[in-house]
Amino acid sequence: MAVELDPVAAPGGETVYVDRDRAERGAKGPFYVAYATPDGTERWGFFCANCESADNAMDTMGRIECNVCGNIRKPDEWDAAHE
Template sequence: MQTVSTDDGTVFVSEREGDTGSKAPFLVAYESRDCDRRYGWFCANCERIDNAMDSMGRIKCNQCGNFRKPTEWDAAHE
C-alpha cells in the first residue's frame, strides 16, 4: 500500500483495487491500513485525491481531467 498525505491526515492507497480511467487508473484510498473504511479515489495519473463522483458512478479528476465512464446508465437520457 502507498501512503498519501491529505488535509485530513494520511490515507492508504490500494494498488490492487481500482478502476480504469481515460489517462490512468483510479485506485481505492482507505482511511486506515486495514482497509475497513474507504476514503475515496486516488488518480494514478496526477497522484492526487482531488476527484469528484456523481450519482451514476462517473469519476473525474479535478486536477488533470482523468475520467471514468459511468457505471450506471439512465435510459431516459439516451
C-alpha cells in the first residue's frame, strides 16, 4: 500500500512532501519526515507539526530545532561535553 505524502511549501519556494506517519518526537509537537520527491524516494529533512513549517535545522548529534517556533528534538546521544 502506498503512503500518502502531503505537499507543503518549504523555504526558498520549493515543495516538499510530508509523511505524517513517520515522526520524531519534539518538545512542542512532532517533526515529520519530509521528502524532495512526491514518491518518497529522496529524503529532504523534517517538517514541524507545531507551527506547520519546514524551516528547521538538524545538527550532527541529531538535534532538530524549528527556526520558526523553537520546537526542539533532543539529540540521539547526549554528552555534557557538547554543551
